[in-house]
Amino acid sequence: MPQKGARRPRTHLALMLVNTVTYTFPPERADDVAEILRELRAASQGEPGCVRFEVCRGNDDPSVFVLYETWRDAAALEAHYASEHFARLGINGIRPLALTRAALLATPIA
Numbered sequence: 792m793p794q795k796g797a798r799r800p801r802t803h804l805a806l807m808l809v810n811t812v813t814y815t816f817p818p819e820r821a822d823d824v825a826e827i828l829r830e831l832r833a834a835s836q837g838e839p840g841c842v843r844f845e846v847c848r849g850n851d852d853p854s855v856f857v858l859y860e861t862w863r864d865a866a867a868l869e870a871h872y873a874s875e876h877f878a879r880l881g882i883n884g885i886r887p888l889a890l891t892r893a894a895l896l897a898t899p900i901a
Contacts, residue, residue, distance in 0.1 A: 807842065807899055808868050810860040815891040821854040827884045828856060834876035835860070840867020 816824045828846045835844040842861040849855035862868040871877055886892065 806864045808862045809897045812858040812894045814856045814889045816854050816888055818854045820888050824885055824888060827880050831880040838871055840870055
């Protein structure tokens with residue numbers, strides 16, 4: 792039994808990163824945003840460090856979207872941020888249309 796306060800060995804999960812981003816858009820732009828996000832998801836899923844990339848749309852409020860991304864490690868997420876499709880579809884595509892944006896970067900617990 793490990794001693795209280797002892798560090799646990801790192802597992803492969805500890806290296807992975809989960810990035811969630813919640814956006815709210817003007818209702819009249821939500822369908823346009825959905826198309827942009829479909830393209831972003833497809834391009835991101837093709838990245839070697841992408842484990843999972845899901846785009847969800849609110850059931851009660853279809854102008855709210857949640858991106859749920861899992862990346863192999865920090866280098867994979869940085870490569871995503873440096874990609875052409877992230878700049879075009881994320882930074883210059885959906886972000887200017889967003890009314891709100893809240894992001895959470897997290898590490899899975901073992």
